[in-house]
Amino acid sequence: MPATYIGFDLSSSGLKCLAVTADLKPVHEEAILFDKDTPHYGVHGGVHKNEVDHEVYAPVAMWIEALDILLTQMKASGFDFSSVKGISGAGQQHGSVYWSEKAEEILASLDPKASLVDQLKDGAFTHPWSPNWQDHSTQKECEQFEEATGGGEALARITGSKAHHRFTGPQIKKFHRQNPEVYEKTARISLVSSFLCSLFLGRIAPLDISDVCGMNLWDIQGDCWDKKLLALTAEDSKSGVAGLSAKLGNVAHNMGSILGGISKWFVERFGFSSDCAILPFTGDNPSTILALPLRPLDAIVSLGTSTTLLMSTPTYYPSTEYHLFNHPTTKGLYMFMLCYCNGALAREGVRDEINKSKGVTDKSWAEFGKAVDSTQVAGRSTSSDPAKIGVYFPLPENIPSANKGTWRYNYSATDGTIKETQEGWNLPHDDVRAIIESQALSMRMRSEALLSPDAHNGHKAQPRRLYFVGGGSRNAAIMSITAEVLGGFEGAYKLDIGSNACALGASYYAAWALERKGSEAFEDYVDRYWEEETHAVRIGDAYKEGVWEEYGSVMKGFRIVEEEIMKTNSHA
Numbered sequence: 277m278p279a280t281y282i283g284f285d286l287s288s289s290g291l292k293c294l295a296v297t298a299d300l301k302p303v304h305e306e307a308i309l310f311d312k313d314t315p316h317y318g319v320h321g322g323v324h325k326n327e328v329d330h331e332v333y334a335p336v337a338m339w340i341e342a343l344d345i346l347l348t349q350m351k352a353s354g355f356d357f358s359s360v361k362g363i364s365g366a367g368q369q370h371g372s373v374y375w376s377e378k379a380e381e382i383l384a385s386l387d388p389k390a391s392l393v394d395q396l397k398d399g400a401f402t403h404p405w406s407p408n409w410q411d412h413s414t415q416k417e418c419e420q421f422e423e424a425t426g427g428g429e430a431l432a433r434i435t436g437s438k439a440h441h442r443f444t445g446p447q448i449k450k451f452h453r454q455n456p457e458v459y460e461k462t463a464r465i466s467l468v469s470s471f472l473c474s475l476f477l478g479r480i481a482p483l484d485i486s487d488v489c490g491m492n493l494w495d496i497q498g499d500c501w502d503k504k505l506l507a508l509t510a511e512d513s514k515s516g517v518a519g520l521s522a523k524l525g526n527v528a529h530n531m532g533s534i535l536g537g538i539s540k541w542f543v544e545r546f547g548f549s550s551d552c553a554i555l556p557f558t559g560d561n562p563s564t565i566l567a568l569p570l571r572p573l574d575a576i577v578s579l580g581t582s583t584t585l586l587m588s589t590p591t592y593y594p595s596t597e598y599h600l601f602n603h604p605t606t607k608g609l610y611m612f613m614l615c616y617c618n619g620a621l622a623r624e625g626v627r628d629e630i631n632k633s634k635g636v637t638d639k640s641w642a643e644f645g646k647a648v649d650s651t652q653v654a655g656r657s658t659s660s661d662p663a664k665i666g667v668y669f670p671l672p673e674n675i676p677s678a679n680k681g682t683w684r685y686n687y688s689a690t691d692g693t694i695k696e697t698q699e700g701w702n703l704p705h706d707d708v709r710a711i712i713e714s715q716a717l718s719m720r721m722r723s724e725a726l727l728s729p730d731a732h733n734g735h736k737a738q739p740r741r742l743y744f745v746g747g748g749s750r751n752a753a754i755m756s757i758t759a760e761v762l763g764g765f766e767g768a769y770k771l772d773i774g775s776n777a778c779a780l781g782a783s784y785y786a787a788w789a790l791e792r793k794g795s796e797a798f799e800d801y802v803d804r805y806w807e808e809e810t811h812a813v814r815i816g817d818a819y820k821e822g823v824w825e826e827y828g829s830v831m832k833g834f835r836i837v838e839e840e841i842m843k844t845n846s847h848a
């Protein structure tokens with residue numbers, strides 16, 4: 277078997293891994309679903325929920341047990357672990373793991389005859405749970421974070437994001453408020469990514485330079501912890517800032533550099549080579565942008581359960597509207613991210629309505645497609661008609677922080693006025709185009725400043741290439757409207773890289789880290805082996821002259837509509 281490189285993905289719902297060769301050919305995939313494969317933890321979607329306090333958390337022991345099951349399964353299927361030269365991985369972002377003082381010692385002296393979970397679960401942690409990114413319990417802490425820095429914009433300037441409930445800084449502060457003694461007993465705090473990395477390393481791994489930006493604690497431009505935010509998080513704690521700094525430990529600054537060799541437990545139990553190198557593990561979103569040679573200003577639009585826009589950019593242009601992270605492999609580049617709660621569910625709701633109105637009882641998209649084809653930009657018949665703008669949030673939304681609801685407005689571009697009404701709307705037919713347009717207009721509005729013409733050689737404020745992934749990318753109508761709204765001066769592409777983009781990105785990272793020539797950039801390494809024809813199908817032009825400009829005018833109305841909705845529906 278040729279040398280292989282493994283990427284792991286520890287997500288909310290499961291643990292996956294994928295092995296590739298040095299020329300980036302996938303050779304093996306394995307997956308565990310927590311609900312199904314570790315049912316004794318009683319989780320749903322991999323988590324427990326405390327609805328009253330808006331808490332969402334996962335059992336750390338379940339993740340450890342899942343790793344043992346996954347590797348056992350992989351061995352049983354004949355995978356030769358001695359071929360693995362390097363391991364990297366990705367974790368759901370923002371979650372934290374609380375290690376005890378004994379953790380390092382336990383990790384360093386694991387018995388290969390005993391399971392990982394049995395050896396770790398009782399002594400290695402001070403707290404059995406990891407807060408999940410769906411947690412909304414830190415409103416008080418978020419307010420304190422913004423107050424301490426002079427508001428959301430100022431906090432975003434420092435850390436790349438305004439305060440968010442799920443971000444690790446506010447979560448740690450809440451943890452200390454509720455469990456001061458447990459906090460003091462905690463020797464180290466890992467992110468989910470560095471936690472998984474630690475298991476392989478046999479000691480606690482440093483935090484990753486990209487994933488650390490999901491904490492509201494890291495000063496991205498200063499390349500260090502923000503002292504004021506550390507002091508705020510450690511406020512009233514016995515161990516103070518020094519204690520918190522020690523718990524957080526170092527951040528791995530050298531992207532792609534080896535952290536150490538694999539722990540003996542894996543060598544003896546599964547037959548890994550003792551030369552197998554452990555590389556930094558990053559967040560799942562940063563890892564996803566590593567699944568292709570994504571160039572600066574290329575955008576990935578992920579149309580899954582949630583809607584996500586990911587972009588690599590050389591411009592540090594922070595805003596309260598989105599997130600900026602350090603790029604996981606390249607110093608001086610940043611990852612731009614918009615992460616919406618509403619995606620597929622909202623579109624499927626509209627699809628079901630149109631199907632019902634046509635007597636279609638299945639979940640097919642044909643009627644949805646026909647409704648798109650029989651309408652024009654913003655549901656107008658003539659250019660003097662008002663634009664129909666709809667906002668559809670079956671779930672409370674993050675961007676903007678709004679309650680759930682459905683709103684329909686007419687916008688008159690001639691006098692810039694909006695009216696909440698269904699006048700002139702042919703329902704449910706007109707909701708079809710409106711829902712795709714509104715999801716795309718929100719992304720365009722929020723990425724506009726970053727893509728402004730002076731940011732890249734006089735092109736209009738649009739991405740270079742637009743890459744679609746996720747379930748929605750199987751739907752031509754959804755992709756074409758989204759592309760027309762956002763533009764993309766080198767066209768729209770459908771990515772075909774399997775359903776494991778995040779684990780794939782991590783496996784590419786491991787291969788690049790160990791096999792790159794000198795200082796070869798990550799994108800150049802991936803480009804060497806990237807089969808454009810198989811992995812990225814060009815679906816057409818994204819920018820359509822006239823149409824993109826017309827959407828620019830509708831976006832002005834969309835902005836006013838959103839402000840109006842937020843006056844009475846904000847949940848911040």
Ligand code: XUL
Nearest residue numbers: 288368369409560561615
């Ligand atoms: C990003 C976020 C989610 C998780 C999903 O900020 O919270 O995308 O990373 O695992």
